[in-house]
Amino acid sequence: MKAKAKQNALKGLNMTKCKYCWKKADEARMTIDHKHPKIKGGQDKLKNLQCLCNDCNVEKGSHSEGELKVLWRWFLSMQKSRIKRGKNPMFKKEIREIMGLYEERINLLDKQK
Ligand SMILES: [Zn+2]
DSSP: OOHHHHHHHHHHSOOSBOTTTOOBTTTSOEEEEESSOGGGTOOSOGGGEEEEEHHHHHHHTTOOHHHHHHHHHHHHHHHHHHHHHOOOHHHHHHHHHHHHHHHHHHHHHHHHO
């Protein structure tokens, strides 16, 4: 992003916490993400920008939010079958916690629409 566009984005964006995982700016490095990726024609306009921590931004990569939801839903269905097969209760608990996080993320994206 060009320096001027970045400055404008920083003024208009809430850069205090990550939109996906809610980590705060003092816990993680914050980045500006293009909801619709630049590589797919997304623009530097404020409504296409959001604050994500570096980890979430790397995970999102060049996916649009629609693609991300599809990926996360696929991930959740994989975890459900892992729980069905699994016998270790600790393992199941861990997987359920991870699933809860992804379900929250999907809900969050649904609410934005
Ligand atoms: Zn994050």
